[in-house]
Every structure is written in C-alpha cells, then in structure tokens.
Amino acid sequence: xxxxxxxxxxxxxxxxxxxxxxYDTLDGxxxxxxxFISVTYGTGKHSDRTATARICGTICREYGIASVAHLTxxxxxQEVVDEALELFEEAGVTAVLPLRGDCVEGRTPAGVFQYASxxxxxxxxxxxxxxxxxxxxxxxxxxxxxxxxxxxxxxxKVDAGASHLISQLFYDNDDFMDFLDRARSEGIDxxxxxxxxxxxxAGQVRHMSQxxxxxxxxxxxxxxxxxxxxPQALCEAGIAYASEQIADLVAQGADGIHLxxxxxxxxxxxxxxxxxALFTEVGxxxxxxx
Ligand code: FAD
Numbered sequence: 001x002x003x004x005x006x007x008x009x010x011x012x013x014x015x016x017x018x019x020x021x022x023y024d025t026l027d028g029x030x031x032x033x034x035x036f037i038s039v040t041y042g043t044g045k046h047s048d049r050t051a052t053a054r055i056c057g058t059i060c061r062e063y064g065i066a067s068v069a070h071l072t073x074x075x076x077x078q079e080v081v082d083e084a085l086e087l088f089e090e091a092g093v094t095a096v097l098p099l100r101g102d103c104v105e106g107r108t109p110a111g112v113f114q115y116a117s118x119x120x121x122x123x124x125x126x127x128x129x130x131x132x133x134x135x136x137x138x139x140x141x142x143x144x145x146x147x148x149x150x151x152x153x154x155x156x157k158v159d160a161g162a163s164h165l166i167s168q169l170f171y172d173n174d175d176f177m178d179f180l181d182r183a184r185s186e187g188i189d190x191x192x193x194x195x196x197x198x199x200x201x202a203g204q205v206r207h208m209s210q211x212x213x214x215x216x217x218x219x220x221x222x223x224x225x226x227x228x229x230x231p232q233a234l235c236e237a238g239i240a241y242a243s244e245q246i247a248d249l250v251a252q253g254a255d256g257i258h259l260x261x262x263x264x265x266x267x268x269x270x271x272x273x274x275x276x277a278l279f280t281e282v283g284x285x286x287x288x289x290x
Contacts, residue, residue, distance in 0.1 A: 006256060008261045068131075199235075
C-alpha cells in the first residue's frame with residue numbers, strides 16, 4: 001500500500017491579533033512533519049493580502065516544511081494576482097492553491113477571474129514551475145448546477161493545470177468514497193486528499209455546515225446533542241471521531257489526509273498521535289500489545 005500524504009492547513013491571524021500567535025500554532029505543529037502546510041487567503045475587505053506569503057515563507061524557511069499558498073480570484077484583477085505571485089516567489093513558495101473564493105455580500109467581483117479554473121490557467125501560464133493545487137467538493141459545491149456539472153468543472157481545473165486536489169470537509173466517509181468514484185470516472189486522475197475538520201465546537205460545526213453545505217450525519221448530530229453542555233467532552237469526542245474517520249479513509253486507500261487544523265495544535269497533535277502509524281513506518285510498535 002502506498003504511504004498516504006498528510007498535510008495541514010492554517011490561517012493567518014486576524015489583523016488585530018498578535019503576530020506571535022501564528023508562531024505558537026506552527027511551533028505546536030512542527031514535530032508532526034506534515035508533507036506540507038497550506039495557508040489560507042482572506043477574501044474580506046480588511047484582510048492583510050501579504051499575510052499568506054509571509055506565513056508561507058516562515059513555514060518554508062524557519063520550519064523547513066513545504067508550504068502551499070492559497071489565492072482567491074473573483075475580487076482580484078491581474079495586477080493584484082501578479083503582485084501576490086511575486087510575493088509568493090520572494091517568500092520561496094513553490095505551490096499555489098488558486099480558488100474562486102466565497103462570495104461576499106455587497107462586493108462586486110472584478111470580472112477578470114470568474115472561476116478558479118480561470119486563475120489556475122493564468123498561474124499555470126505565468127509561473128509554469130509552480131505546482132498547482134485545487135479545491136474539490138465531495139458533497140458538491142453549494143452553488144453548483146448539479147453534481148455532474150460540478151465534477152465537469154473540477155475536470156476543467158485539472159485540465160487547466162491543477163495536479164493535486166484537496167477536498168472540502170465532510171463527516172461521512174461514504175460521501176467522499178462516492179465522490180472519488182465519480183471523479184475517477186470523469187477521468188480525474190490526480191491525487192485527491194480528503195479534508196478533515198475535527199469537531200471541536202458545536203457552533204463551528206453548524207456554521208460550517210451552513211456555509212459549505214457539509215451534511216451533519218446522525219452520528220455527529222448525536223455527538224453534538226449528547227455533549228451540548230460539555231465543550232471539553234465534545235472536543236474529546238471530536239478527536240476520536242476524526243481519528244476514526246482518518247483510519248477508515250486510509251484503510252480504503254485514500255491518497256492523503258488534509259487536516260484543517262483551525263490553528264489548534266493541541267487537537268491536531270492528539271489526532272496525529274492516534275493515527276501516525278498509518279502515515280509513517282515509525283511508531284507502529286507502541287500501539288501493539290506486548
Ligand atoms: P470554483 O471551482 O470556481 O467553483 C465555484 C462554483 O462555480 C462551483 O459551484 C462550480 O461548480 C461552479 N463553476 C465552476 N466553473 C464553472 C463554469 N465554467 N461555469 C459555470 N459554473 C462553474 N476560501 C477563501 O476565501 N480563502 C481560502 O484560502 C480558501 N481555501 C479553501 C481551501 C479548500 C481546500 C477548500 C475546499 C475551500 C477553500 N475556500 C477558501 C473556500 C472556497 O473559496 C469556496 O468554496 C468557494 O465558494 C469556491 O471556490 P472554488 O475555487 O472551489 O470555486
């Protein structure tokens with residue numbers, strides 16, 4: 001069996017948060033030796049556009065871990081994109097995840113890069129040496145005309161230059177495996193990492209479910225109900241659920257796992273401790289009976 005890819009995602013601290021908080025996150029994640037850490041890109045009006053490049057640079061240079069810089073398209077014109085790509089290069093970043101980005105109420109798209117595939121094609125032509133990642137949606141993107149259309153548009157992203165896909169979060173592995181079958185049937189043959197977001201807070205799960213259209217299956221609903229008044233117990237149950245989800249995905253031959261760390265190194269480390277033997281040759285002995 002091939003060794004699955006293991007990657008993490010972090011987000012830049014808010015403008016008014018301490019810059020040091022990202023170091024606390026990265027320090028906490030460092031020992032896990034992920035294949036790469038990706039850094040999100042803010043779409044909000046007040047997002048610091050340079051933060052993604054700076055944090056990616058820190059990850060590469062100070063932590064010796066490969067980084068992937070997210071970049072959103074729909075509110076950007078060519079000048080903004082060129083500037084971002086230059087900043088990525090200066091920071092030593094060699095991989096980008098171009099996205100359309102979420103729609104922000106009251107903001108008019110720049111009209112240059114309408115879909116992620118437009119930005120992917122542009123980056124591929126402008127920076128042919130950069131590796132390109134793209135997002136995919138096991139439960140179908142909420143705005144898609146249909147699941148079939150969504151997969152066709154995903155194929156367009158691969159044809160435009162994406163050579164590695166990372167999925168939206170999902171809580172039911174059957175949804176991911178079904179999507180994988182549909183993607184492979186469409187001729188999408190690049191690695192597809194499964195995106196896992198551990199349940200740590202009920203409000204966050206409900207919010208993500210609303211915004212990303214991720215279904216909350218009965219097992220997760222039960223967890224949210226049972227531990228509604230005990231956030232610590234809910235977090236423990238969430239760590240156990242994510243660990244089981246990952247073990248099952250790896251057993252089913254998933255190409256890799258992308259863990260949405262939510263800048264929460266303790267939870268991420270706990271999950272990693274539970275599943276690390278699945279990703280590395282070392283450490284297998286300490287979970288075997290004497
Ligand atoms: P697209 O691939 O462009 O798809 C958007 C919608 O348009 C889909 O419904 C698709 O079916 C449809 N579509 C695509 N092409 C066409 C076409 N030619 N004609 C008609 N319809 C079409 N958001 C951020 O703001 N910052 C981040 O850093 C960030 N990181 C993310 C990382 C991952 C791994 C994922 C899964 C999501 C991330 N997002 C991020 C959220 C993402 O921006 C949203 O999900 C957004 O709504 C869609 O982005 P996309 O790149 O997948 O869009």
